[in-house]
Amino acid sequence: MSFAFLCHHNSFIIYGSLEKPSLSNWSRVTHMSVGSGMIVSALFAVAGYATFTGYTQGDIFENYCKNDDLATFGRFCFGISIITTFPLECFVTREVVSNVFFNGTLNNHAHVAITVLIVAACTALSLAYDCLGIVLVLNGVICATPLIFIIPSACYIKLSTESWFHGGNLIPCLILIAGVFVMTTGLIMAVMFPQDCSHGAEMFYCSVSNLSSSTSSTDLLLQNSTEI
Template sequence: MAQQLNNEEGTTLIPPDKAAGESRSSLISASFNFINSIIGSGIIGLPYALNQAGLPFGLLLLIVVGFITDYSIILLIKGGHLSGTSSYQSLVQSTFGLPGFLILSGLQFLYPFIAMISYNITTGDTLTKVFQRIPGVGPDHILAERHFVILLSTVLFTLPLSLYRNIEKLGKVSLLSMVLTLTILVIVVIRAATLGPQIIPTENAWAFAKWNAIQAVGVMSFAFICHHNSFLIYGSLEQPTLANWSRVTHVSVGSALIVSAVFAVAGYSTFTGYTQGDIFENYCRNDNLATFGRFCFGLSIITTFPLECFVTREVVSNVICSRDLSRAEHVSITLLIVAVCTAISLAYDCLGVVLELNGVLSATPLIFIIPSVCFLKLSPGPWFQSENLIPIVLILIGVFVMITGLIMTSLYPQDCSHGVEMFYCADANVSVTVPPV
């Protein structure tokens, strides 16, 4: 059982494995890790989410999802304090027993596991286009082969970084990933100003709302989910108090929301109805600035992969055994997780519908439903007191998004034009007028 301490900064929840003086991260380092866990491959799909929901309504939904994420993360740690637990899994197990533990373990494993697969696929798709801009590297070159690029990045980068046992050591890597993400943001904004005016907007491009808004919520939930990392990052704080955690959460989610909103608006306004699930699929291959953006994004994804591996490894270790893993077990489980992710990403090159379903079926319950249900179960007093109203509303919204999103995704699956050069790239200068659709 975790040890609870009270001091002038608030209640502290210290996991037993942290009490022996293991190295901790500062608020800044923890914020870098947290922002990096939020802004992953999901940000690339946010312009497509606005294409589904409509620009004004989609932006409003994005802000709402950001606020719900912030609230539910803090609610999650409060639930840990009320139950005296130090992980998402132990919180749900203490609240709902073994059935709750198994359900959460499945969801908590599925989300980051599929995210790692998408990271590998995105790395292969993105960096192959980058390498083809190198003189002498043509479509038949080994560096243009996505399978080789995925294997190369796995062996040289993602696997070694994933073998770390302490998440605090990834703080500097997360800072690098943030810098790369901001660079990508600048590139997308520049292209919105320079390329956007050359592409005539599609019909109803600026409509307030569209029918696929629920699917957009699934994509946004996938982009913002970070609850599976919350206890890990909270436990890495030098002083893990609710006050410090609230600061880290507000700064991290707020920063991620600003970056995500600017990225989504800039990306969608450039291509309007032609916006694809991966915004970099919209840019022409001979666009050098976009090529640099692809390189930055590929490197950013490589540095984000280990954070998700930390979570999947923790879920597996918690299900298999309750004790700390030995060095051999740690290495074996890490190798197994990375190997399976790599094998799947080598076999499949388009996970659009799968990622949408992952957002609806995995991210939505992890953000909206489970933290709220746990807090309501642990909170003293009647359910319908004032502090319980928001969690109740979040549960209702989550159930609605899951059911409706699943139906909409089945009826209107995301198109995948993976690897296809867009028609407006026919002109060498990318200066074309697009016929109305």
């Protein structure tokens, strides 16, 4: 349910972009994409933790040293994948711009120009700041949490003919309370205890001076663990 409400703003646009929009095609596309994404994420998570254990970072590439050529190639491939998938997040913004300023109709030139403008503005902002984690945190607690938990539950309870304490409204009430708790707690934690940004900082085992620069990150970690 959380995933469905979090992604629903893109759903109709993606559905309309299918060559043959139908429920069967939509079901196949969504199951294949989410399923393959889950498998890839699980493989990277398991392999990353098995290699670096307690030192595993949220971004597994942060665990590798700068002199690791294979990791550098992996970062390049990851960057290409982000470049090709990021425009998907701009679909809704472009749709809003189209409806507000162009009455929902865009010719091909305006379509391309607005898309490039949105992507360029986001790219420039991301390059200007080294760490934008706080943006994701605030977006999650202020936007995503109400969208996923609070608003749907409140609408269900409002439209229900039964009282709040009726058995049929018990689950929506619990979800609503949990959503308010998560939103309040998350906002307080984000403001009072902001996360440190360690993007680009090499791990301690990368700074060992008595090892050859050609040694892989995994070998460095194993040797440092042995010494400790």
